[in-house]
Amino acid sequence: MQNLIDIQWARSNSTVPPAGEFLSPGEVEKYSKLRFPQRRADWLLGRWTAKQLLHTSVEQLSGLHFAEWTVANEGDGRPYASLSGRRLPGCLSISHRGGQAVCAWSSNAHIGLGIDLEIIEPRTNAFIQDYLTDAEQILAAGRQREGDAVLIWSAKEAMLKAMGTGLRLDTRSVEVMRIGNNETLAKWYALEVHSRVQEEFRWWAGWQTAAETVLTLAVCTGEMQLDSLQIHEVIL
Secondary structure, three states: OOOOEEEEEEEEOOOOOOHHHOOOHHHHHHHHOOOOHHHHHHHHHHHHHHHHHHHHHOHHHOOOOHHHEEEEEOOOOOEEEEEOOEEOOOEEEEEEEOOEEEEEEEOOOOOEEEEEEEEOOOOOHHHHHHHOOHHHHHHOOOOOHHHHHHHHHHHHHHHHHHOOOHHHOOHHHEEEEEEEEEEEEOOEEEEEEEEOOOOOOEEEEEEEEEOOEEEEEEEEEOOOOOOOEEEEEOOO
């Protein structure tokens, strides 16, 4: 078992090349089935960001053309990297909003990993009451209500991705207990979080903001300590 938990992440809003220049045949087929223009654009930017990050971070892929390997999805939606039909060990997470995409990768297969990007914009009282726990509603009720509500929502999405469930699980199954305001690890602010359904999980979660967006990253494990966690931003 690996002791080091090394995570690389990247953000992109760059111009995406034509799909045929970097997608594998399987990815081209999936892209062709996407009906709505915005969904197609978001998906393509997410794949472009993931491929740039993986090409930089994964030794087996560094010498290959992007179209020679695939970013595929499990039946439950979780993305993974595949070479010659073989899944590469590790964890991959992708998120996109408003013409931007982020991606996180770790070669450590003993963790769960989730990244989420959200635009900071108003959320209705009904949204907050439906998707946030009672404690989170109190946490989001201060003067930074708008930003904190989005931050809590984003953290919950990242946590559910890390758990491998996504939004199939009730968002109130995970909870943000405290929002830290001091940088702790690689320019991330700390979040104190827990799972209300898998209480044995150990967690690290963090957040940062840029250009009217909030970005959250969550790591969970049931087998390892998280004191060896390292996070590196890759500039694309």
